[in-house]
Amino acid sequence: MPELPNLTAAESIPDAAMAEVERILRTGDLFRYGSEQSPVALLESEFAAALGSRFALAVSSCSAALFLSLKALGLPRDAKVLIPAFTFAAVPSSVIHADCVPVLCECGSNYRIDLDDFARKLPECQAVIISHMRGHTSDMDAIMALCDQAGIAVIEDAAHSLGTTWAGRNIGTIGKVGCFSFQSYKLLNAGEGGIMITDDEDLIAQAVIMSGAYEHNWKKHPVLHDAFAKWQNRLPLYNLRLNTLSAALIRPQLAVLAQRVQKGRRNHDYVADIIGASAWVDVPASLPSEQRAPDSIQFNLVDMTDAQVDTFVATAAGKGLKAEVFGRSTDNARAFWNWNFLADNPDQPKTRAMLNRACDVRLPARLSLAECDVVASTILDALSETMASEKLAARG
Ligand SMILES: *Cc1c(COP(=O)(O)O)cnc(C)c1O
Numbered sequence: 291m292p293e294l295p296n297l298t299a300a301e302s303i304p305d306a307a308m309a310e311v312e313r314i315l316r317t318g319d320l321f322r323y324g325s326e327q328s329p330v331a332l333l334e335s336e337f338a339a340a341l342g343s344r345f346a347l348a349v350s351s352c353s354a355a356l357f358l359s360l361k362a363l364g365l366p367r368d369a370k371v372l373i374p375a376f377t378f379a380a381v382p383s384s385v386i387h388a389d390c391v392p393v394l395c396e397c398g399s400n401y402r403i404d405l406d407d408f409a410r411k412l413p414e415c416q417a418v419i420i421s422h423m424r425g426h427t428s429d430m431d432a433i434m435a436l437c438d439q440a441g442i443a444v445i446e447d448a449a450h451s452l453g454t455t456w457a458g459r460n461i462g463t464i465g466k467v468g469c470f471s472f473q474s475y476k477l478l479n480a481g482e483g484g485i486m487i488t489d490d491e492d493l494i495a496q497a498v499i500m501s502g503a504y505e506h507n508w509k510k511h512p513v514l515h516d517a518f519a520k521w522q523n524r525l526p527l528y529n530l531r532l533n534t535l536s537a538a539l540i541r542p543q544l545a546v547l548a549q550r551v552q553k554g555r556r557n558h559d560y561v562a563d564i565i566g567a568s569a570w571v572d573v574p575a576s577l578p579s580e581q582r583a584p585d586s587i588q589f590n591l592v593d594m595t596d597a598q599v600d601t602f603v604a605t606a607a608g609k610g611l612k613a614e615v616f617g618r619s620t621d622n623a624r625a626f627w628n629w630n631f632l633a634d635n636p637d638q639p640k641t642r643a644m645l646n647r648a649c650d651v652r653l654p655a656r657l658s659l660a661e662c663d664v665v666a667s668t669i670l671d672a673l674s675e676t677m678a679s680e681k682l683a684a685r686g
Pocket of ligand 1: 377421447
């Protein structure tokens with residue numbers, strides 16, 4: 291059997307990107323508004339076309355995209371924004387950054403938004419961010435029906451959902467805005483970076499200006515100029531631009547995106563089938579409308595005590611496998627009770643119960659099936675060792 295593969299390494303950068311980076315370095319043209327044919331503008335048009343969206347704005351991170359989306363919605367200070375309780379700390383942080391107040395919504399044991407809690411909390415909110423956390427899509431039909439009826443805008447945090455479809459539509463194009471990340475551990479790796487897509491001309495015009503298109507740099511964006519002219523000098527400039535090198539790293543990766551999505555899904559489903567046969571493992575099914583694009587696997591440890599869960603994590607680590615249970619690792623940024631920067635952070639018992647049993651293992655698209663076999667058998671070995679030693683301890 292091959293060795294346990296390196297699961298934490300990022301995707302390597304294609305040769306085509308290296309050549310382009312070298313060309314840019316020789317010109318020194320690193321600023322997106324420096325030259326006429328900016329790689330950042332090219333990335334925006336290519337990304338919008340790939341997703342089937344009218345407009346795209348590349349920025350410094352997905353968090354910046356979320357912040358600009360909230361700002362461009364024109365929410366008043368202290369407006370409440372409904373977000374899932376299972377998300378990355380950057381999401382409530384972007385809400386605070388936009389002078390709004392995050393309201394947390396429960397998530398179920400399948401990692402998706404609890405629709406009853408969502409419907410209950412929606413009326414007090416003025417905007418919604420749906421984090422498709424780890425690429426698990428919440429029921430977008432139900433969410434859009436509720437939000438459309440209430441006239442509330444939906445921002446999709448699709449940082450981890452590039453390539454996922456819902457009823458044949460690209461995730462990120464269902465809400466009013468979709469935000470994506472180019473941080474190293476997402477499907478497209480530029481180290482850092484983000485992009486937002488929308489069909490709304492007025493929203494993108496404001497976001498473009500606020501991202502740092504000072505003076506008349508907005509003329510380098512393909513949005514009808516009337517949409518820009520009315521905002522001239524009326525918006526703060528937050529300077530959250532992407533530089534040309536980052537765009538050059540990403541553009542060649544767009545060509546291999548479909549392949550990464552297909553291989554990631556294959557690897558996920560392969561490992562899910564093997565470990566799902568264990569009595570201690572539950573891999574929640576995807577929703578019927580969802581075609582996932584995973585680069586990691588999440589599963590719930592069932593019929594295990596806290597101590598057994600911790601022993602499993604330690605046993606897997608002893609075998610070289612990082613299998614993290616979100617709620618059982620110290621200071622995890624995806625456990626809402628660690629968000630002590632929130633003024634009001636009431637308990638979310640369903641989400642807490644899920645986080646204390648949900649295990650997270652990276653499963654990059656580049657792995658072969660033989661390597662996936664090693665990952666799966668390492669998980670199963672760690673489980674049976676954990677439960678066997680527990681039995682002995684109970685008997686002794
Ligand atoms: C990574 C991630 C973010 C943050 O993206 P950055 O580009 O690092 O700001 C936000 N939400 C989710 C679901 C993520 O996975």
